[in-house]
Amino acid sequence: MVAHHHLPPTGTDPLWFKRAVFYEVLVRSFADSDADGIGDMRGLIDRLDYLEWLGVDCLWLPPFFASPLRDGGYDVASYTDILPDFGTVEDFSLLLERAHERGIRVIIDMVMNHTSDQHPWFQASRTDPDGPYGDFYVWADSDTGYADARIIFVDTEVSNWTFDPIRKQYFWHRFFSHQPDLNFDNPAVREAMLDALRFWLELGVDGFRLDAVPYLYEREGTNCENLPETHDFLKQVRDMVDSAYPDRVLLCEANQWPEDVVEYFGDPEVGGDECHMAFHFPVMPRIFMSVRRESRYPISEILERTPQIPSGCQWGIFLRNHDELTLEMVTDEERDYMWAEYAIDPRMKANIGIRRRLAPLLDNDRNQIELFTALLLSLPGSPVLYYGDEIGMGDNIWLGDRDGVRTPMQWTPDRNAGFSTADPGRLTLPVVMDAVYGFQVTNVEAQSRTTSSLLHWTRRMLQVRKQNPAFGLGDFIDVGGSNPSVLSFVRSFGDDVVLCVNNLSRFPQPVELDLRRWEGWLPTEMTGGVPFPPIGELPYLLSVGNHGFFWFQLTPAEEAP
């Protein structure tokens, strides 16, 4: 039995999320404990030792609430019940307990904007307009209101209004017509939502990823996004969390430009009083563009454009996740920019938008996978890993929609990749079986036995990251340099100063860096501990292999080992 690292006592580490490495795990596809072909909470519990060994700090679980599953669980039919496939609330409680024992926190998805049309609230609302739930949704006699709100799913929905033949009125929905929007102007809805959050907080969850927050309220004459009332409600949520549930985190999903997303951190004067975290969406495509263009400017440009955030807040960054950003899913402004700036390269366009895993996107090139991961772990923000990417799992593009990147985790070369003991035909999704990424070759068991594997490399990088608070808490300084294909930056927090040098080119590159402000300091390469020549007044010369990178710890000469 390994010695576990318990969580620190409640209330002593409110900024844990700024140093954490997150790991998105799909319960459905991770591990199946009861041989029904579907992953579940107890299966995940069985794999916590692996996640602790890997070194992740917090799991993010996409929706697992009761749902008709017409939108991957984002169509919630009950805010306090778990989909039976995944187990029970008691199973989830046990997961929290076992994870916390290992020093791992758990945040869950919370869809506040809308419910499934199967939710009892909606059923009551449509049948009894004068009852207690009559006003829980946004009803109207005509479909002409809020005409300035864009339609998000333009390919499947023709309007944000749909006529309900039972209530004989139109209901408002920003997403699919089977997902009616809740009416946040109704105090009872706000209270019901706070109750739902309290339910999970009481069980011990460490926070929520708040889905689709910009759309909570509607106001005539606006685009019905990012309204002041929405921010007021988020402040109310934050207040409730801060006062009763310390050390919990709110992670906002607002797929917008960073300068607009910062609004969701709230008041910088008090260190932020809305969400603790928000996803930084444009970083990911920019990393892909930079490597493809062999130019640091796509990345350095977006970081330059990223505003300061309140002291108590943090960005979340990712390379891939379950629900990939596409050019169709971004805001008009962002799309216009992307098209104008970068869509002139048709290949790039095809590569950004599609839903594929990291390894196949990079042609399974180990150097590139490592470079991308190193960037994810060193750029400002808390990194979110996607399950399976640590072993370079592939995808199954024939599964369509988003399922191609949601295939079962590949644990062993045995039947069903060790994911389940069910008949292979019964699996939630088939395991990947191709010659390169198939589970016979690519699996946890094989890679944990080979110290040169991607899995071991990833684990080592997480350890290095954990030893250096500069990655999570530090400033970001773009140090430029003579070579446009090399992105070099310094992260510094107190006396922890880390220099990261990334060769975005497929050819080896030299670079000269102006490091005068650390003149006399000594760089030590962080994965191997090898000391490099001291920094002098003249430009610091480095050569970096194709798609290579360096992480250096910089120490003043007198303190050097």
Place this chain on the structure above:
Amino acid sequence: MTRVEGIEAMLGDWMPTQRWFAGKDWPVRRVRVLRHTPIGSANVVDHLVVGVVQDVPGRGSQTTAYQVPVEVRPERIERLEHVLVGHNDSGYVYDALHDRTTTGRLLERLHTGEDLGGLTFHRVEGADIPVGLESLVLTGEQSNTSLAFGDQALLKVFRRLVPGTNPDIEVHAALATTGCTAVAPLLGWFDGSWADPDAGETVSGSLGMLQTFLVTATDGWRLALTSVADLYAERDLHADEVGGDFAGESYRLGKATAEVHHALREVLPTGTWGNDDLRAEAEAMRARLHAALHEAPAAAPLVPGLEQAYDRLAELAGPVPVQRIHGDLHLGQVLRTSVNWKLIDFEGEPEKPLATRMALDTPLRDVAGMLRSYDYAALNSLLVDHADDAQLAYRAGEWSERNREFFLDGYAAAGDVDPREQEVLLRAYETDKAVYELVYESRNRPPWAVIPLTALERLAQ
């Protein structure tokens, strides 16, 4: 003078060893101090303007003014050994621009905007001058000495002095009022006066300028070569298919160029050229073409075709709008920063007299310069590493064509006229530029002459 006793003899020996010294071809007869201004009370900078007297064959005795700030230290300083000018009874004389503990004197004076009598410092209104930062002399500079103060400011100290306002300062000072973001903001400058030994009178001129240091920048030439290297590695792919495609950057560069032209029109003089001016321009171009044949007889068969461009220019009725332009625009004169492209170095072609460099001209000259630069970027590595590779030559041509078009698209999109609608002007300027290149390459780098020659073949059709 006691502190800099004997400085003239020391400089006579030392200056010819410096990279920025322009008169290396002829011996120095003597050096005369034309003005000496001490700056500061401790760590004094002895600011000197000196005249270097040389005998130039055919032109007799000629005096050139140089700016040489020195400092005198009582003891020897090892880290300044490489810029030791000499020593006298007061101590060791060093080039003060290389002493980071001393160069701050200049920054402080720029901050306060001091007038030291014959040496005057100016701060651009509202400019934030990073007093207190230490400097480093940048390598790679040819005719001036440039100092980076931390990662904040860049001080360019002119070495060879000419009377009058330096066009780079003039243009940047004017652009500072326009809000144009496609140049590096000017923070301050300094100028002075000195006794002109030839004219026997006091003249004044620019001595140096301080700009925001673009720490994240790399030059366009370097970035373009990165793209070309990527192209060469994929022999089967076209320029629009390789990852290192440069078209997006070219488009943005075209926009930045048009923005700068627009801003220059707003704040500096403009005018028009009538048919007389255009005819004169065409004749000058024609003369340069014929003169070029002495250096590059291989171009002779192209002359009739090329002259058509000049004939058409001479037939243009006008009026053609003219304005201040960059004057020597190419990929090495633009910097990509994390934010956008910046045009730098508005000095014009340094060999030309000041009046010519500040003359009004059509912006199409800058556009043509950039278009020629794309050709060079595409073919440069081909000549160096892959001579006689027809497949790559074809791809390189595609790269150049693609990026020229995107540059022009960007230029047109910024609200200015599309240069392709002024085809006569553009073609004439491009031809003239290629002729200039042909002469230069034939003299200095004969294998490179194929680059302008190929372009001239195309332009002659």
